[in-house]
Amino acid sequence: MKKLTLAEKVYQVREDAIVAAVNRLLAEKGFDLMTVDAVAAEVGIGKASLYKHFSSKEDLASAAMAFVLQGALTHAAELAADPSIEDIDRLRSLARWAVQRQISGEMPALPAQNPSLREAMTRDKVYMDRLMQLSDQLGQWIESALAAGALERSLPPEVTLYSLFAKGCDPVVSILKAMGTYTDEQIVDWAVQTCFTGLCGSPARDAAPPQADAGTRKAGKRSP
Amino acid sequence: MKKLTLAEKVYQVREDAIVAAVNRLLAEKGFDLMTVDAVAAEVGIGKASLYKHFSSKEDLASAAMAFVLQGALTHAAELAADPSIEDIDRLRSLARWAVQRQISGEMPALPAQNPSLREAMTRDKVYMDRLMQLSDQLGQWIESALAAGALERSLPPEVTLYSLFAKGCDPVVSILKAMGTYTDEQIVDWAVQTCFTGLCGSPARDAAPPQADAGTRKAGKRSP
DNA sequence: GTCTATATTTAGATAGAC
DNA sequence: GTCTATCTAAATATAGAC
Numbered sequence: 001m002k003k004l005t006l007a008e009k010v011y012q013v014r015e016d017a018i019v020a021a022v023n024r025l026l027a028e029k030g031f032d033l034m035t036v037d038a039v040a041a042e043v044g045i046g047k048a049s050l051y052k053h054f055s056s057k058e059d060l061a062s063a064a065m066a067f068v069l070q071g072a073l074t075h076a077a078e079l080a081a082d083p084s085i086e087d088i089d090r091l092r093s094l095a096r097w098a099v100q101r102q103i104s105g106e107m108p109a110l111p112a113q114n115p116s117l118r119e120a121m122t123r124d125k126v127y128m129d130r131l132m133q134l135s136d137q138l139g140q141w142i143e144s145a146l147a148a149g150a151l152e153r154s155l156p157p158e159v160t161l162y163s164l165f166a167k168g169c170d171p172v173v174s175i176l177k178a179m180g181t182y183t184d185e186q187i188v189d190w191a192v193q194t195c196f197t198g199l200c201g202s203p204a205r206d207a208a209p210p211q212a213d214a215g216t217r218k219a220g221k222r223s224p
Numbered sequence: 225m226k227k228l229t230l231a232e233k234v235y236q237v238r239e240d241a242i243v244a245a246v247n248r249l250l251a252e253k254g255f256d257l258m259t260v261d262a263v264a265a266e267v268g269i270g271k272a273s274l275y276k277h278f279s280s281k282e283d284l285a286s287a288a289m290a291f292v293l294q295g296a297l298t299h300a301a302e303l304a305a306d307p308s309i310e311d312i313d314r315l316r317s318l319a320r321w322a323v324q325r326q327i328s329g330e331m332p333a334l335p336a337q338n339p340s341l342r343e344a345m346t347r348d349k350v351y352m353d354r355l356m357q358l359s360d361q362l363g364q365w366i367e368s369a370l371a372a373g374a375l376e377r378s379l380p381p382e383v384t385l386y387s388l389f390a391k392g393c394d395p396v397v398s399i400l401k402a403m404g405t406y407t408d409e410q411i412v413d414w415a416v417q418t419c420f421t422g423l424c425g426s427p428a429r430d431a432a433p434p435q436a437d438a439g440t441r442k443a444g445k446r447s448p
Numbered sequence: 449g450t451c452t453a454t455a456t457t458t459a460g461a462t463a464g465a466c
Numbered sequence: 467g468t469c470t471a472t473c474t475a476a477a478t479a480t481a482g483a484c
Contacts, residue, residue, distance in 0.1 A: 030337045032256035035477060046451045051479070088424075109337065112395060113254045152417075152425030158403075159414050160423050162396045171336055171393065172386045179382075190383050193376075198422030199384050200312075201376030235467085259459060270469045272462070281460065
């Protein structure tokens with residue numbers, strides 16, 4: 001680690017504030033509806049100052065995703081450090097982390113169809129490095145969980161990997177959240193559950209408890 | 225049914241062509257990157273003529289979704305007419321229909337976060353009627369499948385319903401399709417499979433066949 | 449490096465002739 | 467109803483003073 005001058009520290013702090021603002025706005029509005037003006041306003045700086053840090057709107061989005069990936073890598077490292085956890089549960093925990101981040105409004109929503117955005121992200125070495133690092137880690141856990149019989153054998157590891165990444169932008173989570181009927185915790189549980197055991201659940205399990213949803217609905221919004 | 229004059233028929237045919245073009249362009253580019261100019265060019269008419277049929281870009285998108293819902297209702301009616309099918313398989317078939325439509329480039333991609341688009345769609349009576357009709361039909365099948373023990377009891381019917389609708393925009397399908405490694409049919413199978421039995425699969429089942437992926441990869445693109 | 453003010457571009461929407 | 471040509475608004479990006 002290089003020691004930073006005061007000016008560099010100030011610069012870095014501002015840049016972090018920018019990334020945080022972009023992160024929140026991307027989660028709220030998505031890439032296309034987020035304007036650079038709104039980012040500048042949220043940070044409290046002029047728009048021209050923004051362009052001294054990032055040379056395009058696409059670069060802003062890329063930096064936000066790189067930041068999120070940093071968080072994912074940190075969480076993955078914690079999971080890897082605990083030898084008592086099964087690999088399938090490491091995958092589950094990371095999926096849960098992604099869904100929680102989404103439901104708390106901190107997961108950028110990027111349109112996969114935007115070519116200029118894709119190009120900017122593939123050119124971002126920081127983003128790409130972290131993405132590959134995370135993919136590698138997940139890939140190892142997937143292989144291991146497959147060998148242990150904890151994952152469906154007929155699914156290629158790639159399919160499982162992408163399915164896990166996709167949980168970060170599950171539209172069902174947004175819809176349920178917008179309804180306001182259930183607690184965030186309950187929605188996260190369902191999202192992770194449907195990801196790993198599907199809508200049909202585990203046929204091996206016996207009948208669910210009679211009142212499975214007791215205490216899962218928000219107070220004051222119970223349906224008649 | 226009212227009898228149409230020739231002029232009305234011509235008008236209707238052109239309108240159908242517009243909806244088809246919008247449908248394809250929405251699937252390819254998504255709402256934000258689809259321009260009205262591109263729609264006019266694809267149909268082969270002037271942009272001003274478009275606005276004689278639809279008064280806004282949002283209305284175009286809404287008409288495209290209403291058209292897709294019409295197709296879903298037709299498929300649902302066919303399933304309902306065959307008494308030999310289990311309700312859980314009706315749900316599966318409809319999910320498969322949606323994924324197939326997506327993978328063949330005929331499923332509009334609409335951003336859920338766009339407020340003006342949401343407003344236009346909720347104001348579109350045709351779209352809303354079909355949406356409710358389909359939701360009702362699916363809701364009945366879900367209740368019935370739940371009673372038969374074919375769906376996980378701990379999941380509220382709403383959650384299952386939205387999860388099925390969400391299969392129409394599953395990003396995993398797009399990613400796998402873009403990779404070019406697998407056949408469309410194989411990708412559809414996996415998408416439906418992960419939806420209903422998840423990444424872990426059914427623990428009750430015995431070991432999968434040794435070479436589960438035989439014949440599922442596209443020719444000439446087999447990995448080393 | 450930060451700001452105000454401005455340039456440029458793009459795309460949604462419309463006027464008016466036919 | 468359809469077309470060409472145009473208007474307008476919004477948003478990305480930049481110039482130039484401090």
